[in-house]
Amino acid sequence: MRITCPYCGERDRREFYYRGAATDLDRPAPDAGEEAWENFVFLRENPAGVTRDLWYHEGGCGAWVVVTRNTVTHEVLETRLASEARS
Amino acid sequence: MRFSGLRVLKEGLTGNKGWTPHWRDPEPRPEYDIVIIGGGGHGLSTAYYLAKEHGLTNVAVLEKGYIGGGNVGRNTTIVRANYFLQGNSEFYSHSLKLWEGLEEDLNYNVMHSQRGIINLFHSDGQRDAAARRGNMMISQGDDAILLSRDELRKMLPYLNYDDLRFPIYGGLYHPRGGTARHDAVAWGYARGADQRGVDLIQNCEVTGIDIKNGAVRGVQTTRGPIRARKVAMVVAGRSSQVAAMAGMRLPIESHVLQAFVTEGLKPVIDHVVTFGMGHFYISQSDKGGLVFGGDLDFYASYAARGNLPTVENVMEAGMALMPMIGKARVLRSWGGIMDMSPDGSPIIDRTHIDGLYLNCGWNYGGFKAVPGSGHVFAHLIATDRHHENATKFRLDRFRTGRGVMDEEGKGSQHNLH
Ligand SMILES: Cc1cc2nc3c(=O)[nH]c(=O)nc-3n(C[C@H](O)[C@H](O)[C@H](O)COP(=O)(O)OP(=O)(O)OC[C@H]3O[C@@H](n4cnc5c(N)ncnc54)[C@H](O)[C@@H]3O)c2cc1C
Numbered sequence: 484m485r486i487t488c489p490y491c492g493e494r495d496r497r498e499f500y501y502r503g504a505a506t507d508l509d510r511p512a513p514d515a516g517e518e519a520w521e522n523f524v525f526l527r528e529n530p531a532g533v534t535r536d537l538w539y540h541e542g543g544c545g546a547w548v549v550v551t552r553n554t555v556t557h558e559v560l561e562t563r564l565a566s567e568a569r570s
Numbered sequence: 571m572r573f574s575g576l577r578v579l580k581e582g583l584t585g586n587k588g589w590t591p592h593w594r595d596p597e598p599r600p601e602y603d604i605v606i607i608g609g610g611g612h613g614l615s616t617a618y619y620l621a622k623e624h625g626l627t628n629v630a631v632l633e634k635g636y637i638g639g640g641n642v643g644r645n646t647t648i649v650r651a652n653y654f655l656q657g658n659s660e661f662y663s664h665s666l667k668l669w670e671g672l673e674e675d676l677n678y679n680v681m682h683s684q685r686g687i688i689n690l691f692h693s694d695g696q697r698d699a700a701a702r703r704g705n706m707m708i709s710q711g712d713d714a715i716l717l718s719r720d721e722l723r724k725m726l727p728y729l730n731y732d733d734l735r736f737p738i739y740g741g742l743y744h745p746r747g748g749t750a751r752h753d754a755v756a757w758g759y760a761r762g763a764d765q766r767g768v769d770l771i772q773n774c775e776v777t778g779i780d781i782k783n784g785a786v787r788g789v790q791t792t793r794g795p796i797r798a799r800k801v802a803m804v805v806a807g808r809s810s811q812v813a814a815m816a817g818m819r820l821p822i823e824s825h826v827l828q829a830f831v832t833e834g835l836k837p838v839i840d841h842v843v844t845f846g847m848g849h850f851y852i853s854q855s856d857k858g859g860l861v862f863g864g865d866l867d868f869y870a871s872y873a874a875r876g877n878l879p880t881v882e883n884v885m886e887a888g889m890a891l892m893p894m895i896g897k898a899r900v901l902r903s904w905g906g907i908m909d910m911s912p913d914g915s916p917i918i919d920r921t922h923i924d925g926l927y928l929n930c931g932w933n934y935g936g937f938k939a940v941p942g943s944g945h946v947f948a949h950l951i952a953t954d955r956h957h958e959n960a961t962k963f964r965l966d967r968f969r970t971g972r973g974v975m976d977e978e979g980k981g982s983q984h985n986l987h
């Protein structure tokens with residue numbers, strides 16, 4: 484699996500640390516309640532197909548990257564900087 | 571049909587013409603008391619114990635592929651009861667006891683081999699942790715022996731004891747741990763359930779779960795609708811998809827775990843050996859292949875095959891631990907889809923929907939749990955009460971924070987286990 488870092492270009496998967504579902508970017512407000520927090524921290528869509536997840540270019544530029552990926556084929560469809568994907 | 575030594579001898583002398591299929595291939599009926607979704611190890615053992623322990627035989631197991639095609643036929647077959655935390659330890663202890671009587675119970679040779687498991691340690695701190703774990707195992711009623719480096723060297727002379735990074739200080743030995751033939755476990759439970767009247771329906775994918783007024787009514791399948799009063803979801807890596815049919819989101823991420831086997835060799839590795847620091851473990855199958863594996867690939871995946879970096883890691887760890895392994899040739903590698911839970915422990919519980927039950931979150935360790943999980947899940951389905959050895963595998967522990975069971979002490983968030 485190779486991942487295209489928006490800064491560094493296409494790189495080996497080994498250079499990246501995997502964080503998990505990109506829903507990590509949608510942090511609820513501190514007082515959003517138990518349900519919202521359970522949803523954020525624990526519950527997952529976990530799709531068999533296209534997903535968005537967060538990877539950190541640890542062995543490269545240090546950027547957080549949102550990777551749109553197919554979990555069944557391992558095809559990488561799109562990558563964006565997390566800072567941009569968030570806004 | 572019963573198996574016996576005499577029967578094997580007789581069939582051997584008469585051309586093996588008398589064997590019959592191990593289970594029927596029935597058409598699905600329009601209605602059952604209980605429908606079990608998933609014909610893996612856990613689904614089959616659940617059906618078996620529903621019939622055997624609770625006399626419930628109007629039961630169907632719906633399997634989208636074939637019996638034994640999921641993780642139950644893809645794992646590295648390690649069976650053990652060396653858990654530390656209350657909640658886990660009594661459950662795995664219960665499961666190991668069922669393993670120990672399984673072959674007579676099923677009248678089926680599952681090749682359960684209690685060859686012993688050895689977890690290596692590499693520092694004084696790790697020795698203390700191993701001693702503590704061993705004491706917990708003993709106080710649970712199971713067995714554990716702390717081996718010094720010299721004692722270990724007599725048992726496992728082939729290890730590299732003086733690796734610079736991870737010199738071997740000793741090992742925690744669990745003599746009752748071992749391996750079993752994974753396919754045979756699936757086949758044995760399938761046969762046992764079928765003989766007691768359970769319908770095993772293969773090539774039958776569940777595509778919907780019917781719910782009315784907060785209660786389950788049945789399922790939609792590729793072979794038509796089936797009504798049922800109770801429905802159990804036991805689909806391992808596919809848990810999120812099936813639960814979504816009931817409108818549920820689960821605390822599960824599916825990941826790929828790889829395993830490897832070499833060409834058949836003469837007996838060389840007599841035990842199961844685990845090298846936690848290198849994320850490597852190994853045993854030798856009865857056919858002679860060295861069966862080994864490592865850690866997850868560490869990204870969500872349903873591909874049932876992994877990537878090369880993990881292959882490389884596993885091979886490197888193997889070479890560091892036992893340099894002799896470099897002479898063996900790897901024959902095959904494969905992957906399975908693991909239902910990873912945030913704290914690394916499973917979920918066996920009711921859901922908020924009446925009559926709908928959930929069994930998932932087995933991470934990379936659900937093979938050893940096959941007898942125990944089926945036994946306690948059948949109890950839950952039949953009586954609506956948790957079995958005394960499985961009271962803590964609750965679905966709500968993540969929301970409440972009460973009873974989170976982080977066996978490895980890594981934290982209870984996704985991607986830490
Ligand atoms: C490489 C590897 C090594 C492992 N090593 C070990 C080990 O050494 N020791 C250990 O204890 N555990 C180990 N495990 C873990 C263990 O194999 C699993 O935790 C366990 O097998 C999962 O339970 P199961 O057998 O019921 O799963 P499966 O056999 O995967 O059963 C689930 C079944 O559900 C079916 N299904 C899915 N969706 C549907 C649907 N919609 N309708 C109908 N059916 C459906 C699937 O086809 C499948 O047959 C390992 C796993 C892997 C992949």
Ligand SMILES: [Zn+2]
Nearest residue numbers: 488491540544
């Ligand atoms: Zn980069």
